[in-house]
Amino acid sequence: MTKFARILIPLLAFACAATAPAQQRVSLFNGKNLDGWKQLGGKAKYTVENGVIVGATVAGEPNSFICTTKDYGDFILELEFKVDAGLNSGVQIRSECFNTPKDIVWNGETIKMPAGRVHGYQVEIDADKYPERAYTGGIWDEARRKKWIFPVDNKEDAAFSAQGMRAYKHADWNHLRVEARGDSLKTWLNGELRTDITDSMTASGFIGLQVHGIGKGPAKVGLKARFRNIYITTLDKTAAAPAAAHNTLTDAEKAAGWRLLWDGKTTDGWRKLGGDTFPATGWSIKDGVLTVHKKPPTPPQPKGKDKAKDKGKSKAPPAPSVGGNIITKERFSDFELRLDFKITPGANSGIIYFTQNAVTQGLEYQILDDALHPDAKKGRDRNRVQGSLYDLIAPAADKVDKPIGEWNTARIVVRGNHAEHWLNGKKVLEYDRSSPAFRELVEQSKFNKTPNFAAWPDGHILLQDHGDEVSFRNIKILVPAK
Numbered sequence: 001m002t003k004f005a006r007i008l009i010p011l012l013a014f015a016c017a018a019t020a021p022a023q024q025r026v027s028l029f030n031g032k033n034l035d036g037w038k039q040l041g042g043k044a045k046y047t048v049e050n051g052v053i054v055g056a057t058v059a060g061e062p063n064s065f066i067c068t069t070k071d072y073g074d075f076i077l078e079l080e081f082k083v084d085a086g087l088n089s090g091v092q093i094r095s096e097c098f099n100t101p102k103d104i105v106w107n108g109e110t111i112k113m114p115a116g117r118v119h120g121y122q123v124e125i126d127a128d129k130y131p132e133r134a135y136t137g138g139i140w141d142e143a144r145r146k147k148w149i150f151p152v153d154n155k156e157d158a159a160f161s162a163q164g165m166r167a168y169k170h171a172d173w174n175h176l177r178v179e180a181r182g183d184s185l186k187t188w189l190n191g192e193l194r195t196d197i198t199d200s201m202t203a204s205g206f207i208g209l210q211v212h213g214i215g216k217g218p219a220k221v222g223l224k225a226r227f228r229n230i231y232i233t234t235l236d237k238t239a240a241a242p243a244a245a246h247n248t249l250t251d252a253e254k255a256a257g258w259r260l261l262w263d264g265k266t267t268d269g270w271r272k273l274g275g276d277t278f279p280a281t282g283w284s285i286k287d288g289v290l291t292v293h294k295k296p297p298t299p300p301q302p303k304g305k306d307k308a309k310d311k312g313k314s315k316a317p318p319a320p321s322v323g324g325n326i327i328t329k330e331r332f333s334d335f336e337l338r339l340d341f342k343i344t345p346g347a348n349s350g351i352i353y354f355t356q357n358a359v360t361q362g363l364e365y366q367i368l369d370d371a372l373h374p375d376a377k378k379g380r381d382r383n384r385v386q387g388s389l390y391d392l393i394a395p396a397a398d399k400v401d402k403p404i405g406e407w408n409t410a411r412i413v414v415r416g417n418h419a420e421h422w423l424n425g426k427k428v429l430e431y432d433r434s435s436p437a438f439r440e441l442v443e444q445s446k447f448n449k450t451p452n453f454a455a456w457p458d459g460h461i462l463l464q465d466h467g468d469e470v471s472f473r474n475i476k477i478l479v480p481a482k
Contacts, residue, residue: 025076028068028207029053029230040097041065041118044211053227055211057087057220063142065092065118065208073204074235077178082226085128085171089225092142092208093178093185095120104144106201111144119143120205123178123187123195125225126164134164137176137187137194141201150195152427159415160194166480167192173228177252181235184425191255196411198400198425207232246288246340246473253476261328261337261461262475264288273325273355273462282323282465288473292349295322295467322467327355327460332479337412337461339475345404346372347468350390353412354459361450362459363433364390365412365421367470369404380444387423391445392438395421395428407473415480 028036031051039046044064045056053066072094083089097118104111113119122142124135138160139149151157167189168174177188183200186193209227214220247264261269265285267278284291332353343349346369355362368386370376376385387395387410402408402424411422417434420427431438433454447453463472 023233023235025231025233027230028232029228031228034066036069037066038069039064040067040116040208042211042213046211051228053209053230055089055209055225055227057211057214057223059214059218059221060216062213063118064211064213067092067095067097067118067206067208069206071204071206072180072232072234074181075179076233076235077180077207077231078176079230080173080175080228081125082171082173083125083127084223084225086220087127087214087223087225088130088212089125089127090122090140090142090210090212091125091176091178092118092206092210093121093123093180094202094205095122095142095208096202096205106145113144117143118208120202121149121185121199122210123176125176125210126168128170132161134161134168136164136168136174137189137192138164139185139187139195139197139199144201149199150197159413159418159420162415163192163480164189164194167194188252188256191252191257193252193256196422196425247475249476256478257481258476258478260475261339261477262290262472264473269329270326271329272323273327274357275324279323279326283326289471290463290473290475291469291471292323292463292465294344294469323465325352325462325465327462329460331458331460332414332477333458334415334480335412336414336478336480337476338409340407340409340473341367342407342471343367343369343404344469345369347470348373348375348466349468349470350462350464350466351410351412352462352464353414354454354456355462356456356459361447361453362462363419363454364464365410366390367410367464370401387421387428389419389421389429389431391447392441393429393431395423396426398426399428400424400426409474 033048034046042061042064044058044061046066047054055064055066077093079091095118098113098115100115102113104113119142122140124138124140126134126136135151138151141147141149151160169190175190179186183198185195185197185199187195209225211225247260247262249258249260270278272279282293284293349367351365351367352362366384366386366388368376370385378384379391382388382394383391385395386401387399400423409424413420417432418430419433420430422428442448442453
């Protein structure tokens, strides 16, 4: 070994040691005792039994928490839990507890937080306490805003609850994964994505395991919430940005049943609307991005005297060819679709679902430059702006569009007749296509002459060529098991 190598190897080892802890997966629980944890809030009984943290209810005690003594900002948290039927629980993330009363100011409002009150984001564990609701994996703002961050507060989310009922393992161990990256919060329950939101109220805080208060009655005394295999991966600033390669699936997505609808390299699985093959022109694939290109201007055609003068001469150049709309070769009924899209100034496009074989019309997730494209001001009450159900339903007024030239993320969820549009992690609209209210919207729209509009049992997914340059990537779909 050379002298240079003898010096270099220790230096490399030191460099690795200096950077590794920021992304190292470590256990938060030693399996033996509660070292590194402290109890806050109520006085539910927390013990360690056979490598499991067990919290048991006590009559008359408020919500109780066993909490890490350290704070965490950007991280990946994984753990397993099993909660007795009839008991509510949760996992606090980026949470706080003050020794003295304190005012919290948020969006112009002042929240008075008493001393000793645990507050912050809580990843919900419903267990079987609410038979009509299964929000495990949702996010509740414990003791602070005192509302659901996701699903939307004061609004029952039947589709989210149905997914929770399917994914939750009753009387068995469940796996929870939480990713906190900047203002992005995501949760998975047993491999299924449950929450994907943007919220920036707290950048860091402790992690806590909850035993919910049960009141003074003796009926629920001794009910238990159990936690084990608690691991955290802290993320540095580089790792805090999404690091997964584009057009790939994470292990969690694979476990949940997601698959790529476009492989990032070929035209496999797609064809031209009304044709059998992919368009020969108008679309391109480069560096993992699928792009429909702007239609070139049509060459001027001879008019009047010029037309007569050119009689007998060679014809004017033909109009430039375009790619046209492309559709999946498969048809889908219930599904969850996610993709990234990027538009150019003034662009118009869309994601149309339940498309029939040779008909462009379907249910359209509008993609649009709201500021420059005139269609944004047409229709009724913003029902043609980006994120809308085109010509039918406007998106939420507080939707967040990324600047032109940056990537946006669209998500479309269809479960039976219920459908949702999401834009950049926020649900912007939902509807029931079998409801009288929806049928009335159809009658008022440009689709009122289309037979059986939106009543189709299934259809293709279409990416629209509207003559403008728009790019797509990370096209993924989840089809629920029957």
